[in-house]
Amino acid sequence: MNEKEKINRRDYLKYTGAAIGGLVVGGALGYLLKPKEIIEKTATVTLPGVERTVTVTAPGIASTVTVPQTVTVTTEKPKKGIPSTPLKIGLTAFLSGAAALEGKHVEAAAELLIEEINAAGGILGRKVELLKVDEAIGADALIKAVRKLVTEDKVEFLVGLISSGNGTALAPVIEKELQVPTVYGTATTRKLFEEVIPKPKFVFRASNYDPMECIAAAKIVFKYFHPEVKKIAGINPDYAFGRDEWEVFSKALMKLKPDVEIVYEGWAPLGTTDFTPHISAILARKPDLVFTSFFAGDLITLVKQAGPMGLFKATKVVASVGGSAYSDFKKEFFPEGVLMGTRQCFFNYPPKFPPMEDYVKKYYARTKRYPIYTGMGTWHGIMAFKTAIELGYELLGEWPDVDTIVKLMEHMSMITPVGYRFIRPDHQTVGYQIYGITKHVPEYDFVVLDPMYIYPPEEIAPPVGVKTLDWIASW
């Protein structure tokens, strides 16, 4: 070892001292600079009087709040993967034209529910924003508008949709291209899940669908309403929906009672002003039963013209979708004794069911109307989406991805204002179907249903994977 390499005692002490000093300074600095540890403390301050000013202080933070008697402040655990942006929901409904009558209910139901969700803090803390598209622009323009909602506006969920035509046009685009969870509030054609998208992943439907009301009508006619029926006539809207309704109803009834004979099949376009030739033609053929799937304003026009010409005295009448505007069916023109279907929604059913009682009150206060099935389907859609996200978060500890959300929605049961409803694995929601005989009562200026016939879905909805007409043929 040479002289230079030798470390003498003085140097040794000097370096050691410097090292210790460095450690002390570094440690002190490190201690001072380290992030503040969050210490949870619960303090209960009990003082006489109503209000107190409490000052909460922590290093660097000082705030003063005035609190009434007791206040609980909880610091939430940081949430993993929850976007800080508002959650955008796209709503499609008829906002103009004659069908806006039903669209208005969709809009009101969605706005009412979203206001409530936001007032309660949103979905996992994210505020919900509603972006609306008018369905009246037609299927092609609607597809473009929805594409923009998803790609540009970053909508994470689609809900609403009334028209079956728009629904079947949009479904393949959502499944293949847009891949965003979607719940149709109406768009009730059986062809959606039987033909257009037989293996849906993203598209759901929250309303009862067409075969349910047609098969229920046939069963009720056969069992209670008119067991002796022999000659039937139909007057239905001249497009896919009306043709489907008549086909399923007449086939189901003829299967139950093979001697039933069709004496008249009339078709008129939506917005028909003059039904009198049809009414004359029906009267001349003297059927025992007339079936109509006209709805909303058109049903009002049909009933107003049929009443004075004596149709309701000459024959029994079934209106399968009277639920479309039932609180507008005033006693002055809507007769008693019509078998009327209202899908899953009528204001006094289920009786004494608190969720429905509360909902009807809130809804009436806002719209001066009673809720109908289009709005209930939309309500169910938004709640199913919200529940799937909250469940997913609880299970995974993070904001669930799209695949998880749709998987969770797939078997979801839920308490809704219109009873307990279940989304089947084939994405069709089922629940009871309401029918009843129209009656005038002093408490209401519109017709109510008494007696009511409530059918469970097992008896009127084709089983999962079975097509409606095949199911009827198999009875």
Added chain:
Amino acid sequence: MNVGILISIFFNTLLFFSILISITIGLSLIFGVLGILNLAHGAFYTLGAYVAISLFSYFTNVPPIIYYILFFIASIIVGIIGMWVEPTLLRRVYKLPDEYQLLLTFSLSLVILDIIRYFWGVMPYYHYEFFAMLGNSEIAGTIYPNYYLIAIATVILLLILLYFLLFKTKIGLLIRAASMDKEMAISLGINVKTLYPLVFALGIFLCAMGGALAIPYSAITLGIGSEVTAIAFAITAMGGLGSLKGAILGSLIVGFVRALGVFYFPEIELVVIYILMFIILSIKPYGLCGRYERRV
């Protein structure tokens, strides 16, 4: 075929005729004189219904004649709106190519329907008292509401008045002159600037009357005019654009074919009307009574 069915078909023909003619006569009149195919006609029909139902809502338990007068008041109000539309909007496009007129009148119809939506909302309106007051008649075993008879009579009366106006008065002579040859009429000193708003208002008055008359038997919604105006345009083409005789003949034929068709071939009710139109236009390309050259 029994008498009851014949009578039904007869009255159903007249009823549908009276609904259609209230639209087609105005369309033809306006096209014949102003040279404009008014795509906003259906919107004015709807507006007539809404204005009338608003007036109706102020009256309950009044004699039927009051309701009847309200039809006329409502139609006159809408007619006055029409009188304002002609000089402010239509006059700007007379000299432009036809597509501008179509664009303008189509936009006008959208604007009118949106104004209706804004003021009246989308929920249906209905009035039933007037209809119920008048009761029914029984003709050869067929029950027919008296209101329908009144509606038919009103429209036929208006047609007769229109005939007198056009063919027995001086102003009618001027209108016919302007319709036959506009340049010649102007050079002879006819002031078309005062004539045009009158003619447009007259056409709009008639179609607003059609809408108002629909109140007692129909729910009043935004779509009330959609079906009949579509058929009315077909009839106007079938009868000959601009021809009043053609409009009357076309409306009668379509009313009859529909009443008969619904009875015996309900499957093809609507198609029958268009098949008829196809046949007529293949034989007479300018329509049954058309005297105009094709403009486009």
